[in-house]
Amino acid sequence: MRISTRKTTLGGLAALGVVALLAGCAPAPETGGASGGSSDSGKPAASDFLPCMVSDAGGFDDKSFNQLGLEGLTAAADKIGVKPITVQSSSDTDYAPNISNLVDQGCNLIVTVGFNLAAATKDAAAANPDVNFAIIDDSSIDAPNVKSLVFDTAQSAFLGGYAAASYSKTGVVGTFGGLPIPPVTIFMDGFVDGVKYFNEQKGKNVVVKGWDVASQNGTFTGGFEAGTDAKQAAQGLIDQNADVIMPVGGPIYKSAAEAVRDADKGIVLIGVDADVTQTDPDNADLFLTSVMKGIKPGVEDVTNAAAAGNFDKAPYVGTLENGGVALAPFHDYESKVDPGLAGELDKIKAGIIDGSIKVESPSSPK
Structure with missing residues (x-):
């Protein structure tokens, strides 16, 4: 067993403080649908849209956040009528090449699962401004083609x-x-x-x-x-x-x-x-x-919105208030x-x- 003794400059913070939501945060995702992510017929835009996802080292069968992300992507893809591409990472050295692989396959939206993929996501987004990205559990990337899905x-x-x-x-x-x-x-x-x-x-x-x-x-x-x-x-x-x-x-x-x-x-x-x-x-x-x-409704929401041409960079912050x-x-x-x-x-x-x-x-x- 390894013991970490990471310290933070905010050490000593009182155990109870104030929760501050991001100004202009996206609204809570609606399970099974998208906010503003539908065509005039009420169905998500479809056909040539290709949604994709890269797991972190935990893999898609982790019974946890990778699995929930995959379920959200799959649910949206089924509704849109397309087949997503998903790539599982075995270690952190897989992150950048896995994202690059999806870019090469013509993915329109690439969802990266986890804080550990932040550096690779940031680099890929900068190099591919025409591709939209969404990252779960990280809000450090400020780019017009990157949306953060984070949770308090x-x-x-x-x-x-x-x-x-x-x-x-x-x-x-x-x-x-x-x-x-x-x-x-x-x-x-x-x-x-x-x-x-x-x-x-x-x-x-x-x-x-x-x-x-x-x-x-x-x-x-x-x-x-x-x-x-x-x-x-x-x-x-x-x-x-x-x-x-x-x-x-x-x-x-x-x-x-x-x-x-x-x-x-x-x-x-x-x-x-x-x-x-x-x-x-x-x-x-x-x-x-x-x-x-x-995670599941959040990924489903951003995927549907991107398919309908309504992708935006406004971060989504999950709280008790918005469910x-x-x-x-x-x-x-x-x-x-x-x-x-x-x-x-x-x-x-x-x-x-x-x-x-x-x-x-x-x-x-x-």
Whole structure:
């Protein structure tokens, strides 16, 4: 297991702050459709439009954000009536050549999945101004042909942290990540702050292992692949008596699930990106809930809009208010959580939306 001790100049930021949405952000995507992305007949423009996608190293079968991106692209392509081209990356050295390959195949829109593809996306967009790009989980590229799809998951993870603290029997919960990058640490920040808010409201002292918000230091596996490092990271939290664990980083949760089953102590997991109870039925019994972001409808929306000639660079920021982030249902654990928890979470969500509960991470979209 590798431990990262990344620090940020915003270390020491108060656990609760103000969420600021981007001025002029695109509206929330409509599941199954596009805002302004239809022809006069009500159907998306079609025929010669070619949508494409490059995964990050997690692959399209990660049961998480790569899979959700692919589902969004496929849904839009089916509606438009075209066949998309998708390319899976095995490592970071694949990103630039995979994008170049899609440009050479005549793709009109290339969706790149993940923060780690930012440099390759920026270079390709500059070299190919007639090709439109959309990138998930990065907002650093300022170009007329690049649209960012980013998500303030600190908000939904705050709800997840509160739920974790409420459910915990040991008074210890934990989280660990794949890499110390903003799309990962934003989940961890929100989770820790949600636990802190629970403690303040309930007079409790639930402890979080694996991440410190103030110093921005914590436990990371060094990548997004399932394997020994991820299992050891989860085991380290189990050894510290954590009975609710949130792995942040695509397939690494699969290794955490192995550690949980081996421990056989009634430990539960919290998923990220997708509702993992639904995307991975084989492990559904382990998930208390999931901290979700609307990658599928976001990708579907930008693809439909681009097909109709309505592509724009205005970033989309998913929040609790516009439905771009959310906490999944408790599914099989509905009868096992505190009877008042759902109502408490509804009130907290409303408070975050109206600003009376301040939630911010150093990694929140600005």
